[in-house]
Amino acid sequence: MSTPTTTREVHLAQRPTGRPTAETFALVEADLPELAEGQVLVRTTAMSVDPYMRPRMNDVKSYVPPFQLGAPLDGGAVGEVMASRSPDRSVGDVVLHGLGWREHAVVDAVRTTRVDTSLAPAQAYLGALGMPGLTAYVGLTAVAELAEGDRVFVSGAAGAVGSLAVQMARLLGASQVVGSAGSAAKVTRLRELGVDAAFDYHDGPVAEQLAAAAPEGIDLYFDNVGGEHLEAAIASARQGGRIALCGAISQYDAAEARGPRNMFSAIGKGLTLRGFIVGTYAHLQPEFAQRMAGWLADGSIQTDETVVHGLENAPDAFIGMLGGQNTGKMIVALG
Numbered sequence: 125m126s127t128p129t130t131t132r133e134v135h136l137a138q139r140p141t142g143r144p145t146a147e148t149f150a151l152v153e154a155d156l157p158e159l160a161e162g163q164v165l166v167r168t169t170a171m172s173v174d175p176y177m178r179p180r181m182n183d184v185k186s187y188v189p190p191f192q193l194g195a196p197l198d199g200g201a202v203g204e205v206m207a208s209r210s211p212d213r214s215v216g217d218v219v220l221h222g223l224g225w226r227e228h229a230v231v232d233a234v235r236t237t238r239v240d241t242s243l244a245p246a247q248a249y250l251g252a253l254g255m256p257g258l259t260a261y262v263g264l265t266a267v268a269e270l271a272e273g274d275r276v277f278v279s280g281a282a283g284a285v286g287s288l289a290v291q292m293a294r295l296l297g298a299s300q301v302v303g304s305a306g307s308a309a310k311v312t313r314l315r316e317l318g319v320d321a322a323f324d325y326h327d328g329p330v331a332e333q334l335a336a337a338a339p340e341g342i343d344l345y346f347d348n349v350g351g352e353h354l355e356a357a358i359a360s361a362r363q364g365g366r367i368a369l370c371g372a373i374s375q376y377d378a379a380e381a382r383g384p385r386n387m388f389s390a391i392g393k394g395l396t397l398r399g400f401i402v403g404t405y406a407h408l409q410p411e412f413a414q415r416m417a418g419w420l421a422d423g424s425i426q427t428d429e430t431v432v433h434g435l436e437n438a439p440d441a442f443i444g445m446l447g448g449q450n451t452g453k454m455i456v457a458l459g
Contacts, residue, residue, distance in 0.1 A: 277334060
């Protein structure tokens with residue numbers, strides 16, 4: 125197999141104001157560097173687009189550096205090793221790496237993870253067996269400390285993380301699971317996944333719909349959305365409730381983010397609101413992988429993917445994901 129000397133990459137062409145547009149991105153042909161000792165050349169077969177990438181397009185300090193103008197974006201990807209100068213990786217290995225948004229990647233072998241495609245297709249390691257799955261598990265267990273009998277509410281419940289969180293919550297002992305989503309079709313899908321109640325947040329005030337779905341209140345809220353959803357969860361929270369702050373996708377494009385107006389009630393209710401970054405909990409990866417493998421094998425957890433084909437369509441996939449056009453994990457397949 126001949127190895128390529130050039131590849132295509134998606135660069136950040138301009139920093140967006142509000143929702144990214146096609147002009148935010150540029151598809152660029154770039155030279156591939158020669159492999160250094162310890163590096164591999166990977167032909168990417170699938171890449172991930174995720175909500176956390178939107179704040180990285182802003183030039184602000186955060187837990188992860190912002191994307192640079194005129195440089196390729198990056199993110200989770202899987203692919204096949206085409207060439208190797210590492211004793212730990214062989215040609216033909218299927219690996220997970222962090223240099224998505226390009227058709228080929230030259231990457232240090234130590235920054236790749238070999239994946240087991242006998243357990244699941246490679247792109248599952250971008251979803252249920254990857255960062256979204258671990259995020260859902262960590263948020264429920266280590267952050268919000270789900271207990272037997274808890275009433276659980278998950279926002280963005282038909283997305284990559286949310287669709288796994290609602291199913292895990294039930295498997296981990298929740299007595300009631302409520303999910304919100306952005307369309308009637310997604311609400312139907314949530315019911316198929318076993319939630320007790322689901323609602324379309326477009327159908328009315330979230331606080332009213334949540335109160336109707338969980339009249340006895342909620343013990344745990346897994347927040348993927350922020351804004352009105354977080355305010356509603358605080359209103360419905362029972363004494364001692366816990367909130368895992370995972371994401372705030374409703375706020376990412378806003379010129380000025382809006383926080384909940386009822387934070388004062390968190391004092392009297394003794395609520396715990398805890399933000400988290402999944403990388404901080406990497407030590408839970410083996411435990412999660414073992415449990416998730418079992419759940420997938422016995423059918424306890426179902427996975428949904430929305431697949432877009434071609435690197436040139438990755439910007440549209442990303443913009444669509446921010447607009448809720450995906451059910452489950454949004455994947456860009458590169459061949």
